[in-house]
Amino acid sequence: MTQLHFNLNMEELKDSVMNSNMEAVVKSSMVLILNEYMKKERDAYLKVDHYERSEERQDQRNGYYDRHYMMSVGKVKLRVPRTRSGEFSPSIFEKYKRVDQAFTLAMLEMVVNGVSTRKVTNIVKELCGEEISKSFVSSLTAKLDPIVKQWAERPLNTMVYCPYVFVDAMYIKVREHHKVVSKAVYIATAINEQNKREVLGLKVDHQESFEAWQSFLQSFVARGLSSPKMIISDAHPGLKKAIAQTFVGTTWQRCTVHFKRNIIHHLPKKGRKEVILDLKRIFQAVKPEDARRFKEEFLKKYEDNTKLEKARKVLDEGFDDAIQYMNEPDKYHPFIHSTNHLERLNEEVRRRESVIRIFPNTQSAFRLLAAYLMEYAETKQQQRALLKN
The missing domain is CATH 3.30.420 (Nucleotidyltransferase; domain 5)
Known part of the structure; x- marks a missing residue:
């Protein structure tokens, strides 16, 4: 295993990583990557693979122990490998204290972002002055895939x-x-x-x-x-x-926010304020019969306004699909009338996605x-x- 010697502009690198809005994803992946790093470091120390016999063997594997470790992204629990003699000590703790975890965060971000292993290798070489194995970077990336796949395919029953x-x-x-x-x-x-x-x-x-x-x-x-x-x-x-x-x-419930936007899109700019207030009144109803009555009043009030013909048609045709939530218990109404909460989640996803572009x-x-x-x-x-x- 290549031993890395760090020679970095730490403040510049840390700022670039920590300002990328990837902290949550980095922390969730931190334990996985660091455990793999320490395991490979022990393999390099022993000079033999599992169950391999060799005269060059340095020591015997002796399982793992748990250790909490405070990093810039918070406390993480690591599974530290050990040897029978106890002489092996992972260099991670000393190194990561010295570099203030910047290398780990930078590498993790590149791995999670899906940057090619060649680019990762080149960047690490430029930052650290040493090459790191391309196969090692690939193995770290491969470790993430089964985890996200298992989560995405987990049973829902x-x-x-x-x-x-x-x-x-x-x-x-x-x-x-x-x-x-x-x-x-x-x-x-x-x-x-x-x-x-x-x-x-x-x-x-x-x-x-x-x-x-x-x-x-x-x-x-x-x-x-x-x-x-x-x-x-x-x-x-x-x-x-x-x-x-x-x-x-x-039942299919049409998102009321999207539906109202579609209607408003067909309103003339002049005089639309009163029309929008009347439109909102329909969806402020609690019971479907009240909403239906408000809708009929809306259609009757503006039936002679030819500029609102398209808006009235959109409202009339999509109305029933947009008030299905009113048939459910009142306590759920604020949450199920639209996809707003999912769109807010999408915005958070978009913030992470925009880092990669x-x-x-x-x-x-x-x-x-x-x-x-x-x-x-x-x-x-x-x-x-x-x-x-």
């Missing part, structure tokens, strides 16, 4: 029943066959019977289409998700068709986005545990 499911898509840039292409990222969340939010999963695909949406939704069925009472989304035609065919009997491949995109969603889900669980205590 063990969680509390989720009556309300939210789905949405966003677009990212990916390099493919020497070209930069747009790809759709599908994300699904849910609210369970305890009114707690869950992350169901994600998928990276070529584009928004019926086939892609159907495959995404069917993956939840395969993982054991019980048919939800309601799915909340925008009005993408392919998505609507996929919902109807995948979850027979499930263009992913080197689809797998690197999936790795980073899944890592963030895993961190988000774990944070929510920790918050619930603190509230219980």
Whole structure:
């Protein structure tokens, strides 16, 4: 194993890494990478692989012990390898104190971001003055993939029943066959019977289409998700068709925020303030019969205004799909009338994605986005545990 000698501009490197908004993802991956680093360092010290006989053997493996270690991103629990004689000591603790963890953060960011192993090798060489094995960097990257894959494919039949499911898509840039292409990222969340939010999963695909949406939704069925009472989304035609065919009997709720925007888009700029207030009144109703009455009053009030003809038509045609949430218990109304909370999550995902701008491949995109969603889900669980205590 190559021994690295650090010779860095620490403040400059640390600032560039810590300002990248990747701390949450870095911390969730920190233990994995450092444990692998120490394990390989012990292998290099012993000069033999597992179960290998050699006259060059230095010592015997003797399991691991746990050690907490404070880093810039917070306290982490490491699994430290040891040898029978006790003479082996990982250099990580001394080195990472000396360099203030900057090398680890920089390397982790590059690995999680999906930067090619060649670039990682060149950057490490430039920063440290020594080469690090390309195969070692590749092995670190490979260690992340099974973890995010296992999380993305975990069974859903063990969680509390989720009556309300939210789905949405966003677009990212990916390099493919020497070209930069747009790809759709599908994300699904849910609210369970305890009114707690869950992350169901994600998928990276070529584009928004019926086939892609159907495959995404069917993956939840395969993982054991019980048919939800309601799915909340925008009005993408392919998505609507996929919902109807995948979850027979499930109600589709059209996102009221998107719906109102569609109506407002067709309003003339002059005099629209009063019209918008009347429109909002419809969706401030609690009961569907009240909303329907307010809608009829709206249509009657503006029936002679030819400039509002298109807006009235959009409202009338999409109204029933946009008030389905009113048939559910009142306590859920603030959460299930729109996809707002999922869009806020998408914004956080976008902040991480914007660090890379263009992913080197689809797998690197999936790795980073899944890592963030895993961190988000774990944070929510920790918050619930603190509230219980």
